[in-house]
Amino acid sequence: MTLARESTTRSVGRGSTSFFRQRERPDSSKHAKPILVMEEVYKYFRRDVPTLKNVNLKINRGEFVFVTGPSGAGKSTLLQLIYRKHTVDSGRILFSGRDVARLTKSSIPFLRRNLGVIFQDFKIISHWSTFENVAVALEILSIPKRLIRSRVAEALDRVGLAGRGNEHAGDLSGGEQQRVAIARAIVTEPALLLADEPTGNLDPGLSIDILTLFEEIHEAGTTVIFATHDHSLLQAAPHRLVMIDDGHVIEASQGLRAWAARTQSMVAS
Amino acid sequence: MDLSTALSRARRNFLDDWTLHAVAIASLVVAFLCLGATLFAVANLNRIAEKWGNTQQLSLYLKDGTEKADVSQLQFVLESLPEVAAVEYLTPAAAQKKFLEQTDAESDLASLPTEVFPASLEIKLTQGVPEGRLQKIIDRLQQLAPVQEVESYRGWFEHLASLLQASRWSASVLAALVAICVIAVIENTVRMAIAHRSDEIEVLKLCGATDGFVRMPFVIEGAIQGSVAALFSILLLLVAYAIVSGQVGYTFATLTGVSLTFFSPQIGLAVVIGGGAAGALGSLLSLRRYLSV
Numbered sequence: 001m002t003l004a005r006e007s008t009t010r011s012v013g014r015g016s017t018s019f020f021r022q023r024e025r026p027d028s029s030k031h032a033k034p035i036l037v038m039e040e041v042y043k044y045f046r047r048d049v050p051t052l053k054n055v056n057l058k059i060n061r062g063e064f065v066f067v068t069g070p071s072g073a074g075k076s077t078l079l080q081l082i083y084r085k086h087t088v089d090s091g092r093i094l095f096s097g098r099d100v101a102r103l104t105k106s107s108i109p110f111l112r113r114n115l116g117v118i119f120q121d122f123k124i125i126s127h128w129s130t131f132e133n134v135a136v137a138l139e140i141l142s143i144p145k146r147l148i149r150s151r152v153a154e155a156l157d158r159v160g161l162a163g164r165g166n167e168h169a170g171d172l173s174g175g176e177q178q179r180v181a182i183a184r185a186i187v188t189e190p191a192l193l194l195a196d197e198p199t200g201n202l203d204p205g206l207s208i209d210i211l212t213l214f215e216e217i218h219e220a221g222t223t224v225i226f227a228t229h230d231h232s233l234l235q236a237a238p239h240r241l242v243m244i245d246d247g248h249v250i251e252a253s254q255g256l257r258a259w260a261a262r263t264q265s266m267v268a269s
Numbered sequence: 270m271d272l273s274t275a276l277s278r279a280r281r282n283f284l285d286d287w288t289l290h291a292v293a294i295a296s297l298v299v300a301f302l303c304l305g306a307t308l309f310a311v312a313n314l315n316r317i318a319e320k321w322g323n324t325q326q327l328s329l330y331l332k333d334g335t336e337k338a339d340v341s342q343l344q345f346v347l348e349s350l351p352e353v354a355a356v357e358y359l360t361p362a363a364a365q366k367k368f369l370e371q372t373d374a375e376s377d378l379a380s381l382p383t384e385v386f387p388a389s390l391e392i393k394l395t396q397g398v399p400e401g402r403l404q405k406i407i408d409r410l411q412q413l414a415p416v417q418e419v420e421s422y423r424g425w426f427e428h429l430a431s432l433l434q435a436s437r438w439s440a441s442v443l444a445a446l447v448a449i450c451v452i453a454v455i456e457n458t459v460r461m462a463i464a465h466r467s468d469e470i471e472v473l474k475l476c477g478a479t480d481g482f483v484r485m486p487f488v489i490e491g492a493i494q495g496s497v498a499a500l501f502s503i504l505l506l507l508v509a510y511a512i513v514s515g516q517v518g519y520t521f522a523t524l525t526g527v528s529l530t531f532f533s534p535q536i537g538l539a540v541v542i543g544g545g546a547a548g549a550l551g552s553l554l555s556l557r558r559y560l561s562v
Contacts, residue, residue: 083475106479106480109474109477109478109479109482110477111477112474112475112476112477113476113477115477117475123468123471123472123475124472125468125469125472127285132281136472136473136476137476137477139274139278140473140476140477140478140479140482141477142271142274184476188476
């Protein structure tokens with residue numbers, strides 16, 4: 001694993017943490033102000049069979065949290081409730097003190113402007129250029145074109161794609177496409193980054209690269225929720241770990257981390 | 270969302286889906302050509318009606334063998350009426366010559382005998398003679414001994430007026446049909462564009478785009494399609510007009526007394542603006558039905 005981490009550092013050489021714009025590093029201790037609070041959250045997709053049951057979770061500003069669990073456990077649902085793709089059936093989700101579930105439809109875009117969301121399938125527009133894929137997040141905010149150019153260039157630099165703005169996104173490799181998606185998510189400097197299996201379509205080496213990139217973004221002050229069932233990533237980075245099992249959320253201790261890794265390994269095999 | 274961003278996104282979408290838009294515009298051009306052709310016909314009928322409606326004229330056909338003295342006396346009486354501007358006596362020979370000049374069909378009708386054409390008094394009335402007064406003059410003239418028949422051309426004007434009215438109705442109905450056609454075509458085009466750009470729409474929504482941000486480029490695209498199709502059809506009609514007026518313009522002018530003209534720039538502008546409005550409406554309807562943002 002050490003080797004993998006070293007190779008990662010080399011491959012993302014330009015993206016050293018010192019390069020990133022440093023935010024005021026939030027205190028992630030138990031007294032820190034939470035950015036996300038989930039209280040007694042239930043979500044049903046089928047009657048009488050809740051996908052999420054009585055979920056209670058508190059995430060502080062500046063934290064890096066892994067959300068893990070077997071496929072179908074509800075990891076993606078948990079994230080989808082945060083960015084309001086779905087609405088909770090009971091309970092509440094407070095993002096920066098506001099109840100996400102009670103937002104009106106017209107307010108949802110403004111919630112999402114404070115979030116960066118990254119997916120397993122990248123969700124980039126393949127016939128657009130790399131620049132256009134990242135710039136779209138800033139165009140939505142009506143930022144002047146001159147500023148968009150500089151901020152997109154900076155974001156592409158942060159993800160190791162400096163000078164490749166004119167390339168067709170569809171011509172990039174999987175790992176590079178995911179970097180474009182990450183650049184799009186961070187270019188608006190969101191308060192919270194939601195990553196839904198961002199390494200699911202990548203090989204192990206690239207997965208570590210992408211994880212390292214997330215850690216660098218986190219080091220610069222962004223709160224990250226990283227959903228994955230890849231045990232090698234959980235072992236590679238000693239961050240807070242939350243497990244979802246049968247709809248319940250369990251805060252994992254170090255012992256549980258090893259158990260989770262073994263379980264994931266067994267499930268995967 | 271600022272307009273320049275919406276326009277640049279619409280432009281990018283146009284370039285990305287140019288075949289889809291080209292097909293839609295081509296379909297709409299056909300619809301606008303029908304409307305434009307009808308408007309062209311209405312414009313020319315209008316001119317004919319104006320020309321002949323303003324020319325208040327009577328033809329007094331005289332009985333065969335009417336004495337010249339009677340004709341002179343009748344001419345004198347007519348000229349003394351305040352409603353009469355001028356009176357011209359046409360002998361059968363003069364009537365034949367005038368007819369052959371106006372019809373441009375000399376070869377076929379030149380062999381007709383002069384007796385076929387009756388002598389007549391062509392009366393030009395002053396402007397604005399009331400309908401009732403005109404009828405009284407006609408009634409009195411018909412009672413005079415040398416008069417065979419009085420032609421007031423009212424029947425012809427009534428036919429022309431009804432034809433013009435029917436053309437206006439046809440143009441209105443056609444305009445409504447074209448509007449429906451434009452809305453339907455653009456609605457369908459936008460539906461396909463929505464399906465084609467579903468990934469893009471999803472990304473926009475995930476990045477926090479408002480409904481307006483997502484919808485605005487589609488509306489602009491619809492408006493551009495409608496107005497470009499209208500403009501293109503008008504240009505095609507202009508080309509057709511240039512060709513046709515060169516070939517049949519003289520005959521038309523001889524037969525009707527007015528030259529063939531294209532409809533006014535104001536009408537052309539209205540068609541282009543109307544096309545744009547119908548396109549935007551079609552786009553909005555499609556977005557309402559097929560895009561849930």
